[in-house]
Amino acid sequence: MSSITNHLKTVGSPSLKELKGSPGFPDELHLKKGPIAIIECIEEIPCNPCETACPRGAIIVGHPITKLPVLDVEKCIGCGLCIAACPGLAIYVKDYTYSDTEAMIVFPYEYYPLPSTGDKVTMVNRRGREVCGGKVVRINISEKNNKTPVISVSFPKKYFEKVVSMKRLLNKRFLSQWTIHL
Amino acid sequence: MKGLIESMNRIKHHIILGDLEERKKVKIVVDGEEMEAMEGEMIAAALLANGRKQFRYTKRYHSPRGIYCGIGRCTDCIMTVNAIPNVRTCITPVENGMVIETQKGLGKWKRGGSCV
Amino acid sequence: MYKTSIAVIGGGPAGLSAAIEAAKAGAQVVVMDENSRPGGQLFKQIHKFFGSQQHKAGVRGIDIGKELLEETQKLGIEVWLDTEVCGIESNKLLWVVKNKTKSVQVLAERIILASGAIENSIYFPGWTLPGVMGAGAAQTFINIYRVAPGKRILMIGSGNVGVIVSYQLLQAGCEVAAIVEAAPKLGGYGVHTAKVCRAGVPFYTSHTVLRALGENKVESAVIIELDDSWNPIPGTEKVFEVDTICIATGLTPLAELAWIAGCRFKYVPALGGFVPLHDDNMETTIEGLYVAGDVTGIEEASSAMEEGRLAGINTVASLGFYSDKQRERLCNEVRERLDALRRGPFGEKRKTSKEEIITSRKEIQCPQ
Ligand SMILES: Cc1cc2nc3c(=O)[nH]c(=O)nc-3n(C[C@H](O)[C@H](O)[C@H](O)COP(=O)(O)OP(=O)(O)OC[C@H]3O[C@@H](n4cnc5c(N)ncnc54)[C@H](O)[C@@H]3O)c2cc1C
């Protein structure tokens, strides 16, 4: 595998530099202009549901399907339909303009338990490290997402670049059981 | 008997698989101790759910063995079931009243054992 | 003796897809599987599949499994469960133990072998302690039996199976302490590793497990760093308090029956070991014996299904259900989809290895 994915293949997550060199990552200008999809898929794998899912034709994979997804920043409106369609859970939408002080992230989250709207949660970076707090704005568990919940969280603007997901909530049931039984 | 169905390592809620459906409970006897199990589940799953990890002890060094492959290939999980030794518990479903014993070495055939 | 046109050994994605293709053409098919439930590994796979729409991308393995079973039922395909095929006595006669008790001989005009693969083990002091298990075993317990194998797990191996099972352990409410990889680079798809990475699971490349410690079960594990020639570097040990160690160090094709039948083999590391030679119609060096899925080399469920279809189409074609032209058309559709899956940095190696198998098959004259 090429050195372009060195960080990904040793640490497990792509570095910002690796992402910025990939065709699914919006440029600085569009990144901060309004809601937009961010695709963290930088390895050629046989896959294209993101392309099929986007109603505006803003993601192009083409043929063969191992080509990297290319985001058309002019066409993407940040609707988020591609998020749950991606089997790699590699797409999220960010909105820098959400409010004066806060940005918003809309991301896939496939863990039990789910948070509730209004909950205060902890946001994490690509390595799962805590970055800042956030507030759950919306939880989308529509049938169409095929059991991949999509969560919207607002968080302070200054952490815009770092935040990619939410810290998993403790599965308390299991913990109490285990202290008794294992 | 331990009231186990409520307090064991069962994954009751799952984001993809949904809530664990209620199933009929059966009783099994493991080394003399009565335990609850779910009808139709594999013996190994019932034991693990009850916090049991050692299934047998080897002949020479008496070292413990548990689940290894989970699909009936490795024979690590064999136990004496209804007096029949060497039963692969990961692919043998529980039955109400089943008597399960930790197997020591090659196990012993007892008179009156019935087929599982 | 039981007589059938086509006998399929193994009811995983490859075997079921083969049976469906054959039954669609009107052939009589019987599928035999040693488990009490058909589907092979599919029902453990609760994640969404890759590929394109034609490959059912975005659908979860478990749902693809349900679809295959529905189709099997609709076509009236006979499925014998709890049935182990123990031998192929000549190329058309199978020795079968039906329902775990009854010995039956099955005479088939064509045989499709889709027996899948087994997990590789690695050996280290303490590896026999209860709590050390195959990643596939853990996957079976959490996703099928819904019982957690432990609270805190150390995963050995960063290929797709290791990383996917780690993710599914997190989904089951377990903790994954770390994923350890002996090679200097991670093996699985980057989107999978990124997913568990942002869940806070650390990866240790160029590391291996040194020993498992514990009285009667695993209580901790020691890992150690490896140098460029894969030798342990003393002083780099790290201890993890875990109650479970999962081994995900690759799969090996389960090809005993092909050996017994007398098939010619080739050793191909990229495909997981010894693989029966076959042509591009999936027929082995034994006439009338076809193979599909993991037994022909480790790939993934999507390609196993395509290979199954290819074997199914060709068996019935060889029995006269399709004209050459029909067969070519149907096969080409499948081959195109297979080809799409065997591209990119991950697929390319499998593609060339597969081509090697087919070329070696061609070089063997007069197989009988
Ligand atoms: C533990 C494990 C986890 C995996 N996880 C993934 C994953 O997450 N994603 C992915 O894409 N791929 C995964 N794979 C890779 C695998 O290639 C595919 O998932 C796929 O299941 C292969 O299909 P198959 O039909 O060839 O084999 P299988 O699905 O293994 O089916 C073969 C069937 O044949 C049966 N059988 C074997 N021998 C006999 C006999 N003599 N008599 C009767 N029945 C017999 C077996 O019991 C089994 O049911 C995994 C593989 C394993 C082993």
Ligand code: SF4
């Ligand atoms: S966010 Fe909406 S418009 Fe943008 S790429 Fe995704 S599906 Fe297309």
Ligand code: SF4
């Ligand atoms: S669907 Fe996801 S994993 Fe597949 S190509 Fe698109 S971004 Fe990559």
Ligand code: FES
């Ligand atoms: S765990 Fe391997 S046979 Fe049961």
